[in-house]
Amino acid sequence: MNPPRPPEASDDRVPFFGTWRAIYAAVAACALAVMALLALFSRWPF
Amino acid sequence: MAFLTQGLATADWLVLAAYLVAIVAFGLWVGRGTRGIDDFFLAGREMRWWAAGLSVMATQISAITFVGTTGQAYTKGMSFVAFYFGLPFAMVVLSLTVVPFFYRARVFTAYEYLEQRFDARTRTLTSLLFLLSRGLAVGVTLYAPSLVLSVVLGWSEAATIALMGGTTILYVVYGGNRSVIWTDVVQMALIWFGIFVCVGVAIARLPAEVGLGDALALAQTASRLETVDLSLDLTKPYTLWSGLIGGMFLAMAYFGCDQSQVQRYLSGRSLTESRLSLLFNAFLKVPMQFLILLTGVLVFVFFHFHDTPLLWNRAELAQLETRAPVGELVRLRAEAEAAHRERRSAASAFAAARRAGLDPEPAREAYRASQQRLEASEAEVRRLAAGPGAAPVNDVNYIFPSYVVSQLRGGIAGLVIAVIFAAAMSTLAAELSSLATATVIDFYKRFVNTSGTGAHDLLVSRVFTAVWGIFAALVALQAGQLGSAIEVVNRFGSYFYGSILGVFGLAILTPRASARGAFYGLLAGMATVFLVSRLTSIAFLWYNVVGALTVFGVGLLITAASGPSGQSGTATTGLAASPAP
Numbered sequence: 001m002n003p004p005r006p007p008e009a010s011d012d013r014v015p016f017f018g019t020w021r022a023i024y025a026a027v028a029a030c031a032l033a034v035m036a037l038l039a040l041f042s043r044w045p046f
Numbered sequence: 047m048a049f050l051t052q053g054l055a056t057a058d059w060l061v062l063a064a065y066l067v068a069i070v071a072f073g074l075w076v077g078r079g080t081r082g083i084d085d086f087f088l089a090g091r092e093m094r095w096w097a098a099g100l101s102v103m104a105t106q107i108s109a110i111t112f113v114g115t116t117g118q119a120y121t122k123g124m125s126f127v128a129f130y131f132g133l134p135f136a137m138v139v140l141s142l143t144v145v146p147f148f149y150r151a152r153v154f155t156a157y158e159y160l161e162q163r164f165d166a167r168t169r170t171l172t173s174l175l176f177l178l179s180r181g182l183a184v185g186v187t188l189y190a191p192s193l194v195l196s197v198v199l200g201w202s203e204a205a206t207i208a209l210m211g212g213t214t215i216l217y218v219v220y221g222g223n224r225s226v227i228w229t230d231v232v233q234m235a236l237i238w239f240g241i242f243v244c245v246g247v248a249i250a251r252l253p254a255e256v257g258l259g260d261a262l263a264l265a266q267t268a269s270r271l272e273t274v275d276l277s278l279d280l281t282k283p284y285t286l287w288s289g290l291i292g293g294m295f296l297a298m299a300y301f302g303c304d305q306s307q308v309q310r311y312l313s314g315r316s317l318t319e320s321r322l323s324l325l326f327n328a329f330l331k332v333p334m335q336f337l338i339l340l341t342g343v344l345v346f347v348f349f350h351f352h353d354t355p356l357l358w359n360r361a362e363l364a365q366l367e368t369r370a371p372v373g374e375l376v377r378l379r380a381e382a383e384a385a386h387r388e389r390r391s392a393a394s395a396f397a398a399a400r401r402a403g404l405d406p407e408p409a410r411e412a413y414r415a416s417q418q419r420l421e422a423s424e425a426e427v428r429r430l431a432a433g434p435g436a437a438p439v440n441d442v443n444y445i446f447p448s449y450v451v452s453q454l455r456g457g458i459a460g461l462v463i464a465v466i467f468a469a470a471m472s473t474l475a476a477e478l479s480s481l482a483t484a485t486v487i488d489f490y491k492r493f494v495n496t497s498g499t500g501a502h503d504l505l506v507s508r509v510f511t512a513v514w515g516i517f518a519a520l521v522a523l524q525a526g527q528l529g530s531a532i533e534v535v536n537r538f539g540s541y542f543y544g545s546i547l548g549v550f551g552l553a554i555l556t557p558r559a560s561a562r563g564a565f566y567g568l569l570a571g572m573a574t575v576f577l578v579s580r581l582t583s584i585a586f587l588w589y590n591v592v593g594a595l596t597v598f599g600v601g602l603l604i605t606a607a608s609g610p611s612g613q614s615g616t617a618t619t620g621l622a623a624s625p626a627p
Contacts, residue, residue, distance in 0.1 A: 014318065024138045027328045031134035034332050035286075038127065038273040046263035 053200060054451060058460030065236070065464035069229055069471070070213050076228040077221010082500040086222035086507050087154055087483045088313045095319040097231050099326035101476070102301070102310045103334075104230035106327075107237065109191030109470035110443065112338065117442030119342025123270040128284040129587070130335050132294025134328035136301060139294075141321040143554050144302045149317045154487040156308040156550070163553040164561035166492075171568065172546055173488035176305055177481060179539040184477045184514065185521025190443070191470040192522060195463070197360050198447040207522045214471045215515035218478050219508050223313060226475045233468035240465030241337050247458060248344035253351045260397040261347040267396075267410050268417045270343045273336075283585045292587025299547035299590055306480040345449050350393045352453070356382060356427055358444035366431040378427050385420040392416040478518065482511040541579065544590030545571030548597025560605040567601030 017023045054062070080086050093101075118126050144156075153159050157176065161169035192206035199206075217225045252261055265271050275285040282288070301307045301324060314320030356379060357363040367375065392413040399409040428438035450462045486507050491498065498506065549568050552559040574596040575589050 015322070020141075020321075023325060024141070027134050027138050027325055030329055031131070031332070035131060035274060038332075038336065042124075042266075042271045042273045044262075044266075046259055046266055 054459055054463070055455065055457075057457035058463065061457045061460030062464050062467070065467065066209070066213055069232065069468070070217055072232060073217025073225040073229045074220055077217060077225035080220075080222055080224060081504070083154070083486065083503045083507055085224065086504055087309065087479070087487070089222070089224040089227055091313060092315045093227055093313040093319065093323075095314060095322035095326060097227055098310050098314050098319065098323035100234040101227040101230035101313075101472075102307060102323055102327050103330065104234040104237070104469075104472035105306055105310060105476035106300075106331075106473075107234075107334075107469050108187055108473040109466045110187075110194075112237075112466055112469045113191070113194055113443050113446045115335065115338050116342035116345065116446035117444070119270065119339040120346040120445050121442050123265075123268075124273050124336070124339040124343060125275060125284040127273050127332065127335050127339055128275065128286060128289030129293055130297075130332050131286065131289035132291065133297040133331050135290075136294045136297035137324045137328035139298055140302045141324055144550060145311060145320050145324065146317055147554055148308065148312060149314070149320050153312070154309075155305050155484050156303055157305070157484065157488050160549065160553060160564070164559075164564045168549065168561060168565050168568070169488060170492075171565065172303075172549060173305075173484050175542050175546065177484055179542070180304070180306060180477055180481055181514070181517065182521065183539065184474065184481065184518040185525060187470065187474050187477060188518050189522035189525035191466060193525075194443050194447055195466065197444065198451050199463075204523060207519055210467060210470055211474065211515060211519045211522065214474045215478065215512060215519075218475045219511045219515065222507070222511070223309060223479050223483075226479045227310070227313060229475065230472045233472040236468050237465050237472075238334070240462055240468075241334065241341070243458060244341040244462060245337055245344065247454060248341055248348060251348055251453065252344070255394065255401075256347070256351070256397045260400055261344060263400065263406075263410075264347050264350065264393055264396065264413065265343045267414050268346070270346055280584045280588060283587065288585050288587045292585070292589075292591055295544055295547065295590035295594055296587060299543040299594070303543070303546045303550055304480075305484050306476045309480050309483060310476065342446065345446060347393075348449070348453075350390055354386065355448075357431055357439065357441055358448050359439070359441035360444075362431055362439050362441060366427075369433070370430055374430065378423070378430065382420075382423045382427060385416070385423045389413070389416040389420050474518065478511055478514050481514040482507055485510045485514070540586050540589050541575050542568075542572045542593065544593025545575060545597050547590065548594040548601065551594060551598050552601045556602065556605075558605055559601055560608060562608050563601035563603075563605035564597075566604050567597040567599075570600040571597035 014020055014023065017026055084090060115126055148156060148159055151159050151162055153162070155173065157169045157173035160172055188207055188211050189203075192203050192210060195201065196203045196206045217229060249258055249261075252258070256264075262271065275282065277285045278287065279285065280288075311320040311323045314323055355363060357366060370378075392409070392415075396406060396409040396413045399406040425438065428440075431439040447463075447466070450459050454462060486503070490506060490510070491503065495502075495506075545568050548571050549564050552564050552567065571593045575593040578584065578592050579586075579589060
């Protein structure tokens with residue numbers, strides 16, 4: 001017997017970047033950029 | 047050292063008092079009209095993403111994180127930031143997996159979903175593990191900042207615990223999760239403001255002849271600016287890899303399986319709002335932690351040019367002065383002061399060489415040597431303070447509060463102490479609310495009274511919130527006598543965090559996993575992590591990877607061995623049912 005599926009929750013439209021895929025890509029790109037900036041900060045010849 | 051005997055000025059007390067009165071009044075005001083447990087535990091499921099997101103952030107940053115990481119940056123540098131490298135990726139994974147499953151299952155607790163998917167015993171065991179670990183940790187959440195503030199401010203521990211705990215219990219019992227989230231929003235705004243003030247003040251209070259570039263050059267020479275360590279050594283706590291992989295598993299376990307966090311985003315008014323509340327943190331967490339660590343580094347440079355005590359913990363210092371042989375203490379004090387003077391001269395010479403456009407390398411080498419001599423001198427003091435055979439005294443948590451109380455004026459010290467209170471109270475509030483939720487939903491309404499009225503359930507929920515608050519205060523009051531038990535409590539969660547993550551992985555990623563596989567896989571995961579922690583010296587961030595993968599592997603093996611008879615539950619299973627990203 002297939003288990004019953006919970007009722008669908010209402011889901012608003014994606015508010016930023018158009019799609020969820022674009023939001024996730026932005027998160028990953030931002031995280032990588034922050035790590036690169038941190039590495040640059042550590043090695044910057046102050 | 048005179049500065050450790052200074053206290054807060056009147057303006058600081060006024061700022062701190064204004065914060066406490068305002069936050070309690072605000073918490074009570076937003077919590078008015080709470081009806082039913084849906085309101086009390088999930089804020090009526092009507093929160094916007096930014097409110098739930100700030101609450102997620104406020105719950106994670108505790109007072110001891112705030113004062114501990116600044117102290118860590120002071121003594122060891124910024125490598126701790128790697129701890130958060132995996133967090134943004136964990137948020138993406140959670141948004142794709144557990145968030146839609148929890149949200150659509152309309153559950154109150156994460157563990158409730160496990161009964162829908164597997165069986166009651168898996169739900170009960172995971173919820174019980176949460177209550178045990180979080181229930182003990184909530185006492186430490188209250189005790190740790192109270193201990194630091196009582197030493198720095200000269201209050202009794204009981205008074206600090208009563209003030210911090212009493213005010214928080216008041217608005218959480220009255221307004222439930224709606225009060226928790228809205229006070230978190232205010233507290234997180236205050237924390238962000240406080241972070242910028244701390245960075246600004248730390249820069250402004252550098253000596254006139256030392257610019258920000260000079261300060262960072264000094265910190266870099268003293269190895270305080272290292273953030274990305276590419277080492278593959280599994281025993282090193284904070285490397286790029288342990289942060290990315292171990293940190294990601296830890297963040298998935300904490301944000302995906304710990305009720306104190308799950309409850310934040312289950313309060314979202316839609317699935318979109320719940321997801322965005324987590325992704326909001328993915329953008330901001332690492333930069334925020336960087337700023338906190340930078341504050342510690344700037345305080346480190348600041349104290350190149352100002353006197354420091356022999357020990358930052360005033361209580362430890364008093365004990366040392368009583369216990370240590372007088373001649374030994376005089377010698378160590380003289381050596382420390384000479385090493386400090388030497389470092390100050392070397393730092394000034396280094397900054398002057400940079401300003402004059404001279405080759406700074408000889409001055410840099412002289413400064414590096416003076417820093418090493420000072421660190422050796424400080425290490426000897428810590429060994430003497432600990433006594434023969436004991437681990438050296440660790441007082442990093444006292445550095446930042448001591449700096450605040452002794453160096454900041456004009457109400458700023460009061461503001462920063464209020465920020466430390468806010469960090470403690472926001473974490474405590476979320477923990478009390480989640481403990482009450484798990485107790486009522488997973489135990490009281492599951493086993494004791496399954497058909498209570500709305501008014502009865504609300505009353506019981508308030509009673510359990512108060513009980514957990516009183517329990518936290520009692521643990522905090524006794525924590526001073528627990529000694530190494532506190533460390534046990536802190537480590538307790540790390541033994542099963544990854545394993546619980548493995549159970550949720552089985553529930554969501556594998557349609558075939560059975561209840562039997564999940565239950566015994568969980569036991570196998572916890573046992574494996576325990577053995578790994580005892581028999582190897584790998585860094586703790588890897589425990590979460592070991593636990594999750596063991597549960598996943600053993601769970602699938604048992605499922606395959608026992609066949610479909612072990613399967614139960616009625617919830618949606620497998621990624622096939624996951625909404626499109």
